[in-house]
Amino acid sequence: MNTTDKKFRRRAEARPDEVLDAALELFIEKGFASTRVEDIAKRAGLSKGTVYLYFPSKEALLEGLVRRVARLQSGRCRIWPSSKAIRACPSPCWCIRCKICSxxxxxxxxxxxxxxxxxxxxxxxxxxxxxxxxxxxxxxALVARGVASGQLRKSIRK
Known part of the structure; x- marks a missing residue:
């Protein structure tokens, strides 16, 4: 196999993420309803048919974005086992050493x-x-561990 074949295969494997990147950029810029699949294809440097090869609809693109975030979070986020998480990180999933939440x-x-x-x-x-x-x-679980270890106070509601 020559290097051209490897390059093509690597690019083909990256295409779904390239399509999702282009879709997200356009959804942010124009909104979901105003974005056309043709726009996404153009932004990704692909044909409209190629986009449909990977994602059968615009809704499937949105679903793909959700699944990608879920996959990234479950694969790389590490929850801090202390109260530092709550004080230090303003993002919705308190994590350390990952660029996912930021x-x-x-x-x-x-x-x-x-x-x-x-x-x-x-x-x-x-x-x-x-x-x-x-x-x-x-x-x-993080909060429960914090309360159990004494790093967090248990809330008292009256």
Whole structure:
């Protein structure tokens, strides 16, 4: 196999992420409803047909963005085992040594979901299940460990 074949294969494997990157940029700039698949293809440097090869619809692109954030978070986020997390990190999933939560593109996905929740409740449910369903239990465990170790005070409600 020559180097050209390797380069082509590597590019083909990267295309779904290139399409998702282009889609996210345009969804942020123009909004989901105003973005056309043709615009996404042009931004990604591909044909419209190639986009449909990887994602059968514009809604599938939105779903792909949610799944990518979920995959990144579950693969790389590490929850701090102390109260430093709550004090130090303003992002929705208190983590250390990862650029996932601080990446503006990843932070744009929840905002996009919130904007489109009324039109695409299935995508919002996917985000709740795939992202929040994993982050919230981790945060709950973090707080419980903090209370158990004495690093956090147990809230007293009256």
């Amino acid at each position: 990446d503006p593109n990843n932070l744009a996905v929840p905002r996009l979901i919130l904007r489109e929740i009324m039109n695409f409740p299935a995508i919002a449910e996917l985000y709740r299940r795939e992202v929040l369903g994993k982050v919230i239990p981790a945060l709950t």
